[in-house]
Amino acid sequence: MTLFNTLKNGAVKAVSSYKQILLIWVTTLILVLAVGFPLRAFLNMIFDSSMIVEKLNDGFDIGVAGDIGRPFGALMASASAGTFLLSIAGFFLMTFFAGGLFRRFTMAWGRQKVSDFLRASANNFLPYLRIAILMMLIIGVLTFIMIGLPGIITMAITGMQTPSGIVMKILYVLWVLVMPVWLFVADASRRWVAATGSHKTFRALGAGFRALRERFWLSYGTVLAVLLINAAFVAAVFWFASIATPDKGIMVFLFFLATQTLVIIRLFMKAWRYAAVCEAVQ
Amino acid sequence: MCLLPLVAAGQAILDKPLSARLTGYDIDVTLDPEKHIVSGMMTAWWVNNSSMPVGEAMMHMYLNAFSSNKSTFASKGNWSASGKEGWGWVKISSMSDGKGNDLTGLYGYVSPDDSNEHDKTVLRIALPEPVAPGDTLVLKLDFISKLPSPIRRTGYDEDFHFVAQWFPKFGVYETAGMRQREADGWNCHQFHPNSEFYSNHSVYNVSVTLPSEFVTGSGGMLIEEIDLGDGLKKVVWRAEDIVDFAWTAWPGYEVLDRKWNHVDITLLTSKTGLSKADNHFEAVIYALEYLNERVGPYPWPHLTFVDPPFNGSGAGGMEYTTLFTTMGAGAIPSFMKMAEMVTIHEFGHSYFMGMLASNEFEEPWVDEGINSYWEQRIVDHYYGDGYGLLRLPFLKMSDADQGRISYVTSPNRTIATNDLPSWMYPHGTYSMMSYNKAAVWLHTLEGIIGTETMDNVFREYYRRWAFKHPSGQDFIAVVNDVVKNEHGNRFGEDMNWFFNQVLYGQGECDYRVSGITSNRIRSYSGVVNGDSVTYTRSDRSSDTLYLSRVSLERLGEVILPVEVLIGFDTGEEVLENWDGTGAYKDYEYTGVGQVVWAKIDPYDKIDIDINRMNNSFTLDPSGATTRRMMNKFMFLVQMMISIFTL
Numbered sequence: 001m002t003l004f005n006t007l008k009n010g011a012v013k014a015v016s017s018y019k020q021i022l023l024i025w026v027t028t029l030i031l032v033l034a035v036g037f038p039l040r041a042f043l044n045m046i047f048d049s050s051m052i053v054e055k056l057n058d059g060f061d062i063g064v065a066g067d068i069g070r071p072f073g074a075l076m077a078s079a080s081a082g083t084f085l086l087s088i089a090g091f092f093l094m095t096f097f098a099g100g101l102f103r104r105f106t107m108a109w110g111r112q113k114v115s116d117f118l119r120a121s122a123n124n125f126l127p128y129l130r131i132a133i134l135m136m137l138i139i140g141v142l143t144f145i146m147i148g149l150p151g152i153i154t155m156a157i158t159g160m161q162t163p164s165g166i167v168m169k170i171l172y173v174l175w176v177l178v179m180p181v182w183l184f185v186a187d188a189s190r191r192w193v194a195a196t197g198s199h200k201t202f203r204a205l206g207a208g209f210r211a212l213r214e215r216f217w218l219s220y221g222t223v224l225a226v227l228l229i230n231a232a233f234v235a236a237v238f239w240f241a242s243i244a245t246p247d248k249g250i251m252v253f254l255f256f257l258a259t260q261t262l263v264i265i266r267l268f269m270k271a272w273r274y275a276a277v278c279e280a281v282q
Numbered sequence: 283m284c285l286l287p288l289v290a291a292g293q294a295i296l297d298k299p300l301s302a303r304l305t306g307y308d309i310d311v312t313l314d315p316e317k318h319i320v321s322g323m324m325t326a327w328w329v330n331n332s333s334m335p336v337g338e339a340m341m342h343m344y345l346n347a348f349s350s351n352k353s354t355f356a357s358k359g360n361w362s363a364s365g366k367e368g369w370g371w372v373k374i375s376s377m378s379d380g381k382g383n384d385l386t387g388l389y390g391y392v393s394p395d396d397s398n399e400h401d402k403t404v405l406r407i408a409l410p411e412p413v414a415p416g417d418t419l420v421l422k423l424d425f426i427s428k429l430p431s432p433i434r435r436t437g438y439d440e441d442f443h444f445v446a447q448w449f450p451k452f453g454v455y456e457t458a459g460m461r462q463r464e465a466d467g468w469n470c471h472q473f474h475p476n477s478e479f480y481s482n483h484s485v486y487n488v489s490v491t492l493p494s495e496f497v498t499g500s501g502g503m504l505i506e507e508i509d510l511g512d513g514l515k516k517v518v519w520r521a522e523d524i525v526d527f528a529w530t531a532w533p534g535y536e537v538l539d540r541k542w543n544h545v546d547i548t549l550l551t552s553k554t555g556l557s558k559a560d561n562h563f564e565a566v567i568y569a570l571e572y573l574n575e576r577v578g579p580y581p582w583p584h585l586t587f588v589d590p591p592f593n594g595s596g597a598g599g600m601e602y603t604t605l606f607t608t609m610g611a612g613a614i615p616s617f618m619k620m621a622e623m624v625t626i627h628e629f630g631h632s633y634f635m636g637m638l639a640s641n642e643f644e645e646p647w648v649d650e651g652i653n654s655y656w657e658q659r660i661v662d663h664y665y666g667d668g669y670g671l672l673r674l675p676f677l678k679m680s681d682a683d684q685g686r687i688s689y690v691t692s693p694n695r696t697i698a699t700n701d702l703p704s705w706m707y708p709h710g711t712y713s714m715m716s717y718n719k720a721a722v723w724l725h726t727l728e729g730i731i732g733t734e735t736m737d738n739v740f741r742e743y744y745r746r747w748a749f750k751h752p753s754g755q756d757f758i759a760v761v762n763d764v765v766k767n768e769h770g771n772r773f774g775e776d777m778n779w780f781f782n783q784v785l786y787g788q789g790e791c792d793y794r795v796s797g798i799t800s801n802r803i804r805s806y807s808g809v810v811n812g813d814s815v816t817y818t819r820s821d822r823s824s825d826t827l828y829l830s831r832v833s834l835e836r837l838g839e840v841i842l843p844v845e846v847l848i849g850f851d852t853g854e855e856v857l858e859n860w861d862g863t864g865a866y867k868d869y870e871y872t873g874v875g876q877v878v879w880a881k882i883d884p885y886d887k888i889d890i891d892i893n894r895m896n897n898s899f900t901l902d903p904s905g906a907t908t909r910r911m912m913n914k915f916m917f918l919v920q921m922m923i924s925i926f927t928l
Contacts, residue, residue, distance in 0.1 A: 028923060032916040040912040044905060051881060051898035053907040059676045060911075061668070063683030066690045067894040083919055090923030098928070132928050186928045234925060241917055242675035245910070252909045259917040266924050 003221045010222075010276025014268050017104055017275075020117050021267045024097045028267075029260065031089055035082035042078065046071050057247045095132050099124025101271055102187075102194035105278040120194070127193045130201040135186040142182070146175045180223035184212055187277035188219070211281045222280045226273040233269060237262045295503050300523040300581055300637075301483030301749035304329045305452045311427075313445075313492040313531060318367075318438040320490075321426040324449060327380075328419045328482075332457045332466045335412035339419060340470035341405045342481075343391070344447035345372035347473035348430035348437070352400035354393070358705070359475030361434050370430025370437060374405075374450060380420030383410050395472045395643075395705060403473040405450065423450060433596030435478070436528075441496075444590065444597035444607070446528035447478060454482055454641075454751065461641065461753035471643040476712045477704035479525060479601075479635050479642040479649070483749050486521040492531055499537075499550045499586045500529035501605030523581075523749060524603040525639050530588055542567045543574075546584050552591040558611035558621065562589060565622035568664045569629045573656065576737045577633055578744030585632075587625070599624050601631030617673050619665050623681055627657040637748045645754045646704045646712070647785070651720020652757075658682040658721060676914070682725060682889065688718040690892045695719065700785045701754060722889045723784035726791075729887025730780070730843065731765050731773065739764045754785070773843075780842075784890060789839025793862065793882045794896035800830040800876035830877035832869045836862055840890065847884035850875035857884075878902060 014021070046068055047053050055061045065072045103120030104112050150171055189208030193199065212219050240262075246255045311322030330336050347355035348370030351362050363369040377385040389407040393399065413419045427448045430437040436446035453470025456463045469480060486502055494515045502519030509515050521527055535550045540563050547566060549559055566587060570580055588607045590597050598609040606628035611621030630653040634640070640648035661681035662670035669678035689695055694711045700719055707715055728736040743752070743760045762776040773780075783789060802825050832848055846858040852875035860867050860882075871877060879900040883891060891897060 028920050029916075032919050035919075036912045036916040039915060040905075040908050043908040043911060044903075047895070047903070047908065049899050049901070049903050050895045051879060051900050051903075052895050053904065056907050056911070059674065059678050061683070062672065062677065062679035063686065064894075066683065066687035069691060069893070069895075079915065083922075086919050087922060087926070090919070091927050094923060094927035135928055183928065234921065237921070239675075241914060247904075247906050247910070249904075249906050249909075252906045252913065255910060256913045259913055263917065263920045263924070266921060270924055 003218060003225065006218060006222050006276050006279045007225060007272075009279045010226075010272050010274075013105055013275035013279070014271040017101065017112075017271055018268075019114065020097075020100060020104060020112070021264065021271055023114065023117070024094075024267055025260070025264050027093060027097075028090065028263070031093065032086060035086055039075075039079060039082065042075060046075065058245055091132075092129075095128050096121050096125050098190060098274070099128050099194065101274050102190050102278065105275045106191055106195040123197075124190070124193055127199040127201055127204060128190055131186060131189050131193070131204060134201065134205065135182060135189075139179075139182050142178065143175065146171055146178070177224075180220050180227055181212065183227070183273070184219045184223045184277060185209055187223070187274055188212065188281050191274075191278045191281055215280060219277070219280050222276045223273065226269070226276055230266075230269050230273070233266065237266070294505065294520045295522045295583065296581065302329075302331065303483065303485055303523065304331055304455075305482040306485040306487075307449070307451070307527070308487045309449060309527075310489040311491070313443065313490055313496075315441055315443065315493060315496065315531070318429040318431070318443065319426060320429070320445060320448060322424070324421075324423045324425060326421045326423065326450070326452065328413075328421075328452050328455070330413040330415055330417055330419065330455070332455065333415050334466055335414050336419075336455065336466075337409055337412040338468070339407040339409060339413075339421070340392075340453040340468040341407065342403065342447070342451045342453060342470065342473070343372050343405045344403050344451075344473040344478065345370050345427050345430070345436070346391075346402040347447075348434075349402060350400055352398070353403065353473070354396055354398050354401045354705075355403070355473045355475055357398075357400075359434070361432075361475075364431050368431040370428050372425060372427045372448065372450065375424040375426060377407075377421060377423045379410070380418070380422070385410070385421070393472055394470065395474070395703075398472070401472050404453075404470050425450060433594060435597065435600055437596065439593040439596075442530075442532045442534070442591060442594040443496075444528070444530045444588075444594060446526070446597075446600065446602065447473065448528070451481060451526070454480055456751070461751060462755055469641065469644075474643065474705045476707075476716075477642040477646055480644075480751075481525040481639070483523040483525055483639060484527075486519070486524070486527040488519045488521070488527060488529070489516055490519075490529065490531075491516045495533045496531040497533060497535035497537060497550065498529060498531045499535070499548060499588060499605065501527050501586065501602045502529075503582075503584045521604060525636060526602045528600075528602040528605055530597070532591070532594070534591060538563075540567070542570055544583050545570065545580060548584070548586040549589065550586065551589040552610075554591070554612055555589040555610055558589070561611055561622055562587070562608060562625050565619075565625040566629050569626045569660050572660045572663065573630065573633055577656075577740045578637070578748060580632065581637075585629075587629070599628060601628045601635065603632050603636035606631065619661060619671050619681075622665065623657065623661050623671060626660050627653060630656050630660070633744075638744065639749070639751050640753065641751065642704065644703045645701065646716035647700055647720035648752070648754050648757060650716045651700075652724065654685055654717045654721035655724035658685055658725070682721075685718040685721045686725075686889055688714050689722050689890075695892070696788045696790055699788055719890075720785075723780075725889040726784070726842070726887070727761070727777075727780060729885075729889065731769065731777075735765060735768050738768065758785075783840045783842075787840070790892050791840035791842060791888065791890045792836070792838035792892050792896070793844055793888075794835050794837055794893070795880045795882055795899035796833045796835045796866075798830070798832055798877050798880055798899055798901055800828045803827040803829050803872065826874055827872055828874070828876045830871045830873075830875075832871075832877055832880045834860060834867045834869070834880075834882060836865055837896075838892070842888055842890075844883050844888055845885065847881045848877055849879040851878045 055064050100117040100121035185208040188211040189204040192204045192207035244255055246252045305328050308325045311320050313320050347353045389405055391402040392404050392406045393401045433439055453468045456469045457466050494513050498517050500519045501524055502521035505518040505520050507517050534552055536556055538549045538559050540547045551559055574580055582604050586605045589610055598607050600607045608625040609621050614620050634653040635649040642649040658681040666673055668680050670681045671684050672679040692714045694709050697708055697711055700715050739761050742764050758781050765777050804825055841862045843861050846860055848856045854875055881898040883897055
């Protein structure tokens with residue numbers, strides 16, 4: 001199978017799984033609303049009838065923080081704690097739903113009921129969690145070896161405050177080029193669990209590495225291509241979200257719709273990677 | 283050893299003296315970079331410009347602040363040497379006067395500020411014969427200065443040397459009336475953690491012998507560099523009309539030059555600092571341009587500044603008039619202008635404390651406060667009004683706000699007046715009060731009298747006091763004169779009412795809009811001559827006038843005139859001026875329009891108002907901003923969840 005066909009078939013499968021992806025989106029939305037609504041109520045309480053909010057129309061003016069005073073500290077603490085808790089919950093949630101998605105991409109193609117999707121998610125959750133933790137550990141250690149350690153050495157030698165120089169730039173590029181390997185292994189391992197029903201984590205990882213070795217260029221190329229497109233997409237949406245400053249009710253609502261649409265597209269793109277890896281391995 | 287000729291021999295840099303030049307120093311020393319010792323001889327002179335004979339002299343021996351952990355500087359500034367080699371000191375091996383009288387045994391240390399017996403930073407010399415009015419005291423000294431480590435303002439780290447506060451230097455002999463002083467006398471303070479500058483504008487001829495591989499820079503103009511052979515060289519500098527002389531030597535310096543009008547600007551930086559050199563040059567040229575235009579000319583043809591290497595960062599952020607140090611910008615992203623801010627601030631001291639040589643010890647606000655005010659104006663002018671210090675699409679901060687936040691969020695903002703000596707500020711409030719509160723009320727003064735008048739105040743301040751020693755009261759006198767000249771009695775007989783509150787007072791300023799009401803004015807209804815008069819429904823609908831009331835309150839002690847902008851549902855806006863004197867003020871309006879919002883200080887002129895949240899009130903608060911913020915937060919978290927999970 002060619003790289004193009006792999007990507008194309010993966011995209012078709014991801015799009016066909018729109019119900020599952022919308023379910024994931026709704027779940028993440030509910031999750032963030034649990035913090036978002038109290039945050040908004042807190043902000044409304046702080047600003048009350050003040051018109052100082054006009055100063056926030058063009059991005060957050062830190063000068064306003066001084067006027068908010070102590071509640072600003074409470075706000076930042078709440079927002080930070082909320083973000084941390086949401087990140088943890090989100091990690092479990094995405095790990096959970098990955099089980100259902102991989103099952104969908106490895107089973108005989110056809111309709112998958114939501115109950116089947118959730119059942120597959122639950123069934124694969126523990127091995128996926130172990131794979132995710134192991135792979136994140138591997139990526140973390142590798143990052144330390146490739147970036148952290150040379151950076152520390154560079155700073156010690158040169159007396160610079162930040163690691164820089166041609167060597168570090170090469171290492172950054174190498175790190176980016178190595179990332180698809182680990183993502184492919186993680187995806188192929190999870191595909192193996194979904195396909196075989198086995199919960200043996202290390203055998204799954206072994207299968208992942210084996211799949212990478214057997215079709216290296218197709219596997220690597222698939223993940224690299226999806227990653228690059230994803231990176232461009234993410235950069236574009238962050239740029240959009242950072243510069244957009246709607247200040248009227250209807251515009252804010254349209255902004256909400258736009259950002260949530262972008263989240264859904266991002267979820268599709270993640271599912272695309274899963275599906276493309278499954279295609280590459282088959 | 284051959285000394286350079288005394289200043290009387292002629293001008294080397296400037297066409298004519300800028301100051302009275304009451305003191306001067308000819309110094310010839312050698313740097314031992316292994317032992318971090320600077321040793322040699324000095325001829326120092328001081329002119330008695332008073333009308334009375336003077337029987338003693340006082341000198342700064344500031345390097346002794348690093349000689350023990352019991353000095354005022356070390357004990358209050360938590361400085362300690364990095365091992366036994368790290369202590370710093372200055373010792374006089376011999377001292378004689380111009381007539382050859384040996385002064386050994388005639389001098390000893392005093393601690394005028396805190397009676398700390400362990401502090402040896404002020405030397406008192408009992409002269410064998412008084413210096414008559416108009417006469418010159420000449421002192422010839424052999425001295426040895428050991429640089430400290432770790433660097434705090436001055437010192438060394440490996441082969442990096444920043445040599446400041448390194449030689450015995452005269453205090454300032456103040457005559458009666460100068461800086462509101464009642465009687466003649468020396469003003470010579472100890473070396474404090476927060477202050478170190480008050481000296482005469484002097485002439486310096488400095489020769490330093492050191493290994494050839496060292497790259498050097500100083501506050502003086504390079505006169506010549508002589509190859510002495512054997513791997514040594516002698517660097518000769520001359521500086522005129524500056525209040526202190528510092529220099530630096532490090533083999534790793536890269537030297538870059540730029541020219542701005544008549545000024546040759548030299549930057550000494552490390553290899554890693556090269557990439558940010560343009561940013562620093564741009565910042566210093568901005569500051570030169572801005573202050574030249576709005577305060578007065580920068581007179582010297584030379585200016586050197588240093589971006590120290592990482593191991594020399596303890597020397598960063600210091601000012602020696604024609605030499606200053608900034609901070610490395612390497613780790614700072616381009617959307618933050620922290621390093622540029624430091625460059626502008628430290629250059630600004632060339633004016634505020636350098637040319638306008640106020641007493642940093644006794645009136646730090648005249649030095650740091652005024653300088654911070656100008657730094658903030660420059661940063662926000664050139665890097666963006668409202669986002670001079672930080673500019674991201676979703677986050678911004680002006681330099682002025684950075685300073686204001688420090689003041690308005692401080693729980694100790696009313697703990698003391700703003701006119702204390704640097705070492706008297708309680709509970710760690712020195713920086714907040716001297717830098718930030720002072721800058722905040724200077725912005726407020728600008729808001730009240732206008733930017734053009736404020737600029738004229740500083741032009742006049744420069745005209746009257748450049749190369750002299752102004753006090754805070756001298757500055758206030760300039761403000762009073764200029765404001766009176768430009769605005770008559772619009773702000774009262776003088777502006778003392780302002781300074782009495784913000785500088786000499788401890789109160790805080792806080793105005794608020796406490797509420798808005800609008801009621802329809804009803805047709806008459808009631809009892810007339812015993813008969814009840816009622817109106818009909820049709821009468822009610824014909825009532826089209828409203829009585830609107832805007833209620834304002836002054837919550838703080840500080841009384842300032844404020845503008846109040848009031849908006850009606852008809853789109854009409856009315857600007858009122860409240861003198862702010864009462865505890866409250868109501869504005870009432872009768873008309874077809876209802877008041878829907880009100881803003882005190884709508885153009886943010888009163889920076890010193892500690893809470894701008896309550897400066898405005900609307901009957902129709904828009905939730906759009908908070909909804910947008912919530913949307914962005916949720917979007918950010920959702921994207922993070924999808925990106926950082928496998």
